Amino acid sequence: xxxxxxxxxxxLGLKRALSDRLLPLLVAAMVFLAALALAGxxxxxxxxxxxxxxxxxxxxxxxxxxxxxxxxxxxxxxAITALLNATxxxxxxxxxxxxxxxxxxxWLGTExxxxxxxxxxxxxxxxxxxxxxQHLADQLIHTAPGTLVEHNSVWFDRLGVLARSLQASAALALAxxxxxxxxxxxxxxxxxxxxxxxxxxxxxxxxxxDRMIASHFARRITFLVVCGALLGLALAIxxxxxxxxxxxxxxxDQPPPGSVPDVLGTLPPLLWxxxxxxxxxxxxxxxxxxxxxxxxxxxRLP
Amino acid sequence: xxxxxxxxxxxxxxxxVLQDLNLDxxxxxxxxxxxxxxxxxxxxxxxLTLAERPSTGQLSLLGVQVETARRRDLPPLRRQIGTVFQxxxxxxxLSAFDNVALPLRLAGRPEGQVRADVGEILRWxxxxxxxxxxxAELSGGEQQRVAIARAVIGRPALLLADEPxxxxxxxxxxRLMQLLRELxxxxxxxxxxxxxxxxxxxxxARALHLEDGRLRRLEAEAYV
Numbered sequence: 001x002x003x004x005x006x007x008x009x010x011x012l013g014l015k016r017a018l019s020d021r022l023l024p025l026l027v028a029a030m031v032f033l034a035a036l037a038l039a040g041x042x043x044x045x046x047x048x049x050x051x052x053x054x055x056x057x058x059x060x061x062x063x064x065x066x067x068x069x070x071x072x073x074x075x076x077x078x079a080i081t082a083l084l085n086a087t088x089x090x091x092x093x094x095x096x097x098x099x100x101x102x103x104x105x106x107w108l109g110t111e112x113x114x115x116x117x118x119x120x121x122x123x124x125x126x127x128x129x130x131x132x133x134q135h136l137a138d139q140l141i142h143t144a145p146g147t148l149v150e151h152n153s154v155w156f157d158r159l160g161v162l163a164r165s166l167q168a169s170a171a172l173a174l175a176x177x178x179x180x181x182x183x184x185x186x187x188x189x190x191x192x193x194x195x196x197x198x199x200x201x202x203x204x205x206x207x208x209x210d211r212m213i214a215s216h217f218a219r220r221i222t223f224l225v226v227c228g229a230l231l232g233l234a235l236a237i238x239x240x241x242x243x244x245x246x247x248x249x250x251x252x253d254q255p256p257p258g259s260v261p262d263v264l265g266t267l268p269p270l271l272w273x274x275x276x277x278x279x280x281x282x283x284x285x286x287x288x289x290x291x292x293x294x295x296x297x298x299x300r301l302p
Numbered sequence: 303x304x305x306x307x308x309x310x311x312x313x314x315x316x317x318x319v320l321q322d323l324n325l326d327x328x329x330x331x332x333x334x335x336x337x338x339x340x341x342x343x344x345x346x347x348x349x350l351t352l353a354e355r356p357s358t359g360q361l362s363l364l365g366v367q368v369e370t371a372r373r374r375d376l377p378p379l380r381r382q383i384g385t386v387f388q389x390x391x392x393x394x395x396l397s398a399f400d401n402v403a404l405p406l407r408l409a410g411r412p413e414g415q416v417r418a419d420v421g422e423i424l425r426w427x428x429x430x431x432x433x434x435x436x437x438a439e440l441s442g443g444e445q446q447r448v449a450i451a452r453a454v455i456g457r458p459a460l461l462l463a464d465e466p467x468x469x470x471x472x473x474x475x476x477r478l479m480q481l482l483r484e485l486x487x488x489x490x491x492x493x494x495x496x497x498x499x500x501x502x503x504x505x506x507a508r509a510l511h512l513e514d515g516r517l518r519r520l521e522a523e524a525y526v
Binding site for chain 1: 351352353354355373374376377378379380381385391392393394395396404405408409452
């Protein structure tokens, strides 16, 4: 393709027409917001997985009068143990007396004689993928009437919905940022076209094709957009690292990171791999929007 | 080369500024374009530079039927047409050298050839020492010479000039006419719009006379 001048030249005077300050700053703000939104999408997604795959799959089973014999022979606790062991797609464990004492400690204290209360047997049941909690609860109650089954999944299902809503909101914010970025680039390109109209008329009259003129604009716009995008990313990463460091103990039951590699490791690998996509996406938006805007504008010329 | 059949032109929904133009210019011909201010000379030049398409009629330029041509077919056609505008239409942020080089660069000529050709034409118009000057630093006459150099550097098949001697002294005007005659002799079809009757008398040629947007054709002998 023929060019107006050797690479890097500015035949249409775009360095004067397209501000080298306003557009990069606006794009920097867009990319900053996009980075936060992207982190929000990934964090909400991880939260939803954590809730649904972790505590949300827990079932707490309390068997009152565990030593009482059932009609079939063994006592109620043993009958429940046998049933849980025989049930596929679950992992069950009976809490020890010490664990129960530890749980009751805030209410009953640590001093005094061993507990003389008739404590229920408590089982912690983790449901795997195919387990049906309602069916299991029916079987447990049938085996040992009076057994209490608390299924955490009801609340965690609701929290999962909340997490997915947050995820959708963050994704929507990301889409809005992209649309606003497109609008910003389009307005900047139109402003450049208005300022350089005479120059464009002249080179158009000399035989410049739409492709030549549009590429000239697109190169300049993309350069400014990439500068802004890198600035926005440079501002967003420290903030994301700060937020991730603060929330690290909540997310992974780990102490706050100390060293630099630990701090960098607080961001999920998926986020690290997607952050460089933001400047690339911004560049693509800049190039395509500038090309489209200029070509539509040029179509009015004969 | 250039053929107009019943061509009319109006801007938007306004009145016709050119009406029922019929004209046939042979390749390598030289025409003066004459007429009072407002007669339609600039509008006819806009048609011939492809800045406008005819509102009515048929216009054939260098073998291309303009009114039916696709937009993408017009840029190569424009590169075969050199134009000297009355207001020069130079790019203010470019040097004289780069203004003159534009047509060659648009045509994709190698940079070495561009530098050689532009240097030569700038020497010919007497602006070799002003090659790096920007239009704002040049006088009206110098700007006009830059515009002329830009129009002829690509050896166009059709050269259109709107008052090309308006800001030139007599010596420069004569040198310009010698250049135009030389280009004409080499096969370039030339149309020059002017009010300079002395110039027309010194260089007799076929003349196109516009009156109220209509064309009246006069032979060269009328000006001898």
